[in-house]
Amino acid sequence: MYVEITEDEFDQFMYQKGFVRDYDIRTYELIYFKFIKPKIFIRVYSTILSQEGRSRARGQDAIRVVLRIENKRNIYTLWSGPHVKRVENWRANLANRIDEALLQIHPLNCPKCGAFMVLRQGENGLFYGCSNYAKTKCRGTRE
Numbered sequence: 001m002y003v004e005i006t007e008d009e010f011d012q013f014m015y016q017k018g019f020v021r022d023y024d025i026r027t028y029e030l031i032y033f034k035f036i037k038p039k040i041f042i043r044v045y046s047t048i049l050s051q052e053g054r055s056r057a058r059g060q061d062a063i064r065v066v067l068r069i070e071n072k073r074n075i076y077t078l079w080s081g082p083h084v085k086r087v088e089n090w091r092a093n094l095a096n097r098i099d100e101a102l103l104q105i106h107p108l109n110c111p112k113c114g115a116f117m118v119l120r121q122g123e124n125g126l127f128y129g130c131s132n133y134a135k136t137k138c139r140g141t142r143e
Helices: 007-016 090-103
Strands: 020-023 029-037 040-049 064-070 075-080 105-109 116-122 125-130
Touching (some): 007 020, 007 029
Antiparallel strands (some): 020 029, 029 040, 105 116
């Protein structure tokens, strides 16, 4: 069942997870971010409008968790998980989605070029591959 989430509830939950609050200047939606490594961060789109202090209307109720990387000119999405519904156990569901985002980044860097490693799907299943593959064709992997 759908529940309304207040700005204070969401703030408290996200601050406990180490996130910083901001808002989207186009939509006034509160967003939260946390850097995982230099230039790699998780962004959470709350569905809470900063002007109203509460969540958007039902039907626009999905909380989004996105893993991003920034370079000199752009920000790229590395991973975007399924939306988190605003139901009674939204806190547990959101914590799980944030954990999923963290699993996308390997704690060690690429053994060939030193870039960070991201979770990829290959013919033989999941593996960690070099984030520079698209740019430099580096084929560094880790298990």
